[in-house]
Amino acid sequence: MKKKDTVTLIDNSTGKELELPILRPTEGIATIDVRALYRELGYFTYDPGFLSTASCRSAITYLDGANGILRYRGYPIEQLAEQSTFLEVCYLLYYGDLPDSKQLTTFKNDICHHTMLHEALKQFFIGFRRDAHPMGIMVGVVGALSSFFHDHEDVYDPKQRQKAAHRLIAKMPTIAAWSYRYAHGLPFMYPRNDLDYAGNFLHMMFALPTEEYTPPPLFVKALDLIMILHADHEQNASTSTVRLTGSSEANPFAAVSAGIASLWGPAHGGANEAVITMLLDIVNSDNDVQYYIDRAKDKNDRFRLMGFGHRIYKSYDPRAIIIRKTCHDILEQLEPGNRYQELFDTAMEIETIALQDDYFKSRNLYPNVDYYSGIILLAMGIPLNMFTVIFALSRTIGWISHWNEMMQDPESRIGRPRQLYSGEKPRNYVKLDSR
Numbered sequence: 001m002k003k004k005d006t007v008t009l010i011d012n013s014t015g016k017e018l019e020l021p022i023l024r025p026t027e028g029i030a031t032i033d034v035r036a037l038y039r040e041l042g043y044f045t046y047d048p049g050f051l052s053t054a055s056c057r058s059a060i061t062y063l064d065g066a067n068g069i070l071r072y073r074g075y076p077i078e079q080l081a082e083q084s085t086f087l088e089v090c091y092l093l094y095y096g097d098l099p100d101s102k103q104l105t106t107f108k109n110d111i112c113h114h115t116m117l118h119e120a121l122k123q124f125f126i127g128f129r130r131d132a133h134p135m136g137i138m139v140g141v142v143g144a145l146s147s148f149f150h151d152h153e154d155v156y157d158p159k160q161r162q163k164a165a166h167r168l169i170a171k172m173p174t175i176a177a178w179s180y181r182y183a184h185g186l187p188f189m190y191p192r193n194d195l196d197y198a199g200n201f202l203h204m205m206f207a208l209p210t211e212e213y214t215p216p217p218l219f220v221k222a223l224d225l226i227m228i229l230h231a232d233h234e235q236n237a238s239t240s241t242v243r244l245t246g247s248s249e250a251n252p253f254a255a256v257s258a259g260i261a262s263l264w265g266p267a268h269g270g271a272n273e274a275v276i277t278m279l280l281d282i283v284n285s286d287n288d289v290q291y292y293i294d295r296a297k298d299k300n301d302r303f304r305l306m307g308f309g310h311r312i313y314k315s316y317d318p319r320a321i322i323i324r325k326t327c328h329d330i331l332e333q334l335e336p337g338n339r340y341q342e343l344f345d346t347a348m349e350i351e352t353i354a355l356q357d358d359y360f361k362s363r364n365l366y367p368n369v370d371y372y373s374g375i376i377l378l379a380m381g382i383p384l385n386m387f388t389v390i391f392a393l394s395r396t397i398g399w400i401s402h403w404n405e406m407m408q409d410p411e412s413r414i415g416r417p418r419q420l421y422s423g424e425k426p427r428n429y430v431k432l433d434s435r
Helices: 035-041 077-083 086-095 101-113 121-126 134-147 158-183 197-206 217-230 237-246 252-263 271-283 289-297 318-333 339-354 358-362 370-379 384-408
Strands: 006-010 017-023 061-064 069-072
Touching: 017 035, 069 077, 069 086, 069 318, 077 217, 077 318, 086 101, 086 197, 086 217, 086 384, 101 158, 121 134, 121 158, 134 158, 134 252, 134 384, 158 197, 158 252, 158 384, 197 217, 217 318, 217 370, 217 384, 237 252, 237 384, 252 384, 271 339, 271 370, 271 384, 289 339, 318 339, 318 370, 339 370, 370 384
Parallel strands: none
Antiparallel strands: 006 017, 061 069
16 A cells, blocks of 8 residues: 655644645655644644745746756746747746747737827826835836726636736836836837837837937847846745735736835845945945955954845856856947946956855855846946836736736635734733723
């Protein structure tokens, strides 16, 4: 008789035993199914940050931090970055397979069909303060889309989900670019469907009505690559937020708006901005790189090397390897002696020293994707406060793919985490004049 794939939990206080099934993934760490724990024994599990808890089944992204592996739907990120385009990756993440030429053409045409924003949304932008952070505008405008598209209210209808997904993918570059234009007092530029996805965004960011503008091909290629590398990353904070919000059957625009708000937190989406700030401080100081390396190793110094280490990756982030080469390519084609070259050279020097230092190696502190992406964005003319907006633009396809997957999952339930209560025991109300 085949032995059951289970673990046995023994409650020493009562002598009760409970067999819990072990769920085996396609790849990765086996997971204990604890759903019967409360029902049978009356216990919850305690896992702050859900670091040891699988909240769902997902077939979208596989991440192995120990070995530096990232795959979308089974395809290595290295292959997709080298051979694919962002819209092709969008199709892959949402539908599960790479498209053939006819499918990709149809998908591109459908995305182009939805790039415009309703004219009334212009007034929504104007309602913000001139100095509003672009991410605050993104949260508001994306959430407001639900008031313009009432045909997405049935979240269990696959056709309605698909239309909502296409609209979000299509409109996000327009919303992102207009948040920049509004903050700089520039006229809104409408989408151009003759341009590809990244080129259209750069056009809406930087074009002027008074003169011709052609997005530099190298910048278009670099932005497309950045978006591929940021398209999805498994159950991170913002993706989990989208899933949790969507689990209440909230409309997809509200769910993605919640994801944007989560991404806005500096512990999640602001890392590449922090890297640039750090590099600028180093370049503008009178101290050499070794001085900052020593500070990072000093436990009594609050200084940290930004862009090093990752919550998941315990080896080199595979995306960092890819993006470092692109950073090289862009800087080589800019004017000699450009100010970004000094930032890149400083970043390379820090990396070289740190990767040879036992302090960093023993702690698995390797450069992550944010270490070089900020230099690329800065060289393209994208300001620091737009970095997280680019992240949101890229991650929209991951969010909406996970939301779509969740709405099809028969095991999905409205999110309701439990707690370990540590407050006061029962006490009686005391009248105001007796306190």
